Structure formats: structure tokens, C-alpha cells
Amino acid sequence: xxxxxxxxxxAWSLPGGGIxxxxxxxxxxxxxxxxxLGVDLARIEPIGTLHExxxxxxxxxxxxxxxxxxxxxxxxxxxxxxxxFPSHSLPEPLGRITRDRxxxxxxxxxxxxxxxx
Numbered sequence: 001x002x003x004x005x006x007x008x009x010x011a012w013s014l015p016g017g018g019i020x021x022x023x024x025x026x027x028x029x030x031x032x033x034x035x036x037l038g039v040d041l042a043r044i045e046p047i048g049t050l051h052e053x054x055x056x057x058x059x060x061x062x063x064x065x066x067x068x069x070x071x072x073x074x075x076x077x078x079x080x081x082x083x084x085f086p087s088h089s090l091p092e093p094l095g096r097i098t099r100d101r102x103x104x105x106x107x108x109x110x111x112x113x114x115x116x117x
Contacts, residue, residue, distance in 0.1 A: 001068060002091065002098075003037070003082040011095040014102070015082075016061070025062040036079045037072040048104040052097060061097075063104045 002012040017032035019025055026044060033039050044066040052059045072082035085091055087106065 001037075001072060001082060001084050002094075003072075003074065003079050006076075006078055006080050009093075009095060011093040011098065012091050013095060013098045015079075019062075026064065029062065029064050029066075033066070033068075036075050037082055038075070039068050039070045039072050041066040042069050043067040047108045050100060050104065052100070054097070061101060063101050065105060065108070 001015060003015055004010065004012060015029075015033050015037060017028070017036070019028040023031075026046060029044060030041055033041055044064050046062065047065050048063040050061040050063065052061055074080055074082045083091075087102075090102070
């Protein structure tokens with residue numbers, strides 16, 4: 001699931017947002033997806049943490065894999081578009097940070113190339 005924001009770069013990105021003081025990263029992910037896309041995630045699991053730099057400041061990104069069994073409804077305020085794409089056919093433009101986060105997901109074996117066994 002990738003989306004476009006009403007602000008910043010016009011690149012496709014992953015859902016996400018800020019974590020409140022004392023808020024659990026997993027609960028923050030659930031909250032952000034619910035607020036911005038109107039979706040309650042059926043399942044969600046942590047798959048990695050990235051230490052990044054955003055706008056010149058250090059940033060920690062918690063990456064999750066989730067199951068979404070609802071059609072996303074962008075809030076129209078922060079998110080203007082939301083669509084599912086196959087991992088082998090991602091849209092452009094796609095920013096470096098989004099590519100790095102998707103690479104964490106693929107490296108964990110959660111993508112379609114995952115082997116049974």
C-alpha cells in the first residue's frame with residue numbers, strides 16, 4: 001500500500017506518521033493508518049527499525065508488515081491517494097527513504113518471493 005501526501009515531495013510513500021510521547025510504535029502505526037486511511041489493520045508485525053535523517057534531523061523509522069482487508073479511504077487532508085501495487089511493479093516517483101523501507105520488508109522474506117517451507 002503506497003500513498004501520496006498533500007504536502008512535501010509528490011513521490012509515492014508508505015503510510016506512517018509521528019509517535020506520541022510514551023506511545024508504542026505499533027499502536028502509533030495502527031492509529032496513523034486508521035486516521036489517514038480509515039483502515040483498521042487485521043494483523044501487524046514489526047519487521048525492522050531504520051535510523052534515518054529527515055530534513056537534516058536524526059529520525060527513527062519503525063517498519064511493520066500488516067494485513068489490510070479494507071479499501072483505504074484517503075482522508076483528503078494529509079493523504080490524497082492510496083493504492084495497492086504489486087512489489088514487482090512499484091510506481092514512480094518513489095523516494096529513496098521509501099525504497100529503503102521497502103527493502104527492509106523484502107529482506108525479511110515477507111514479499112511474494114518468500115519461499116514456503
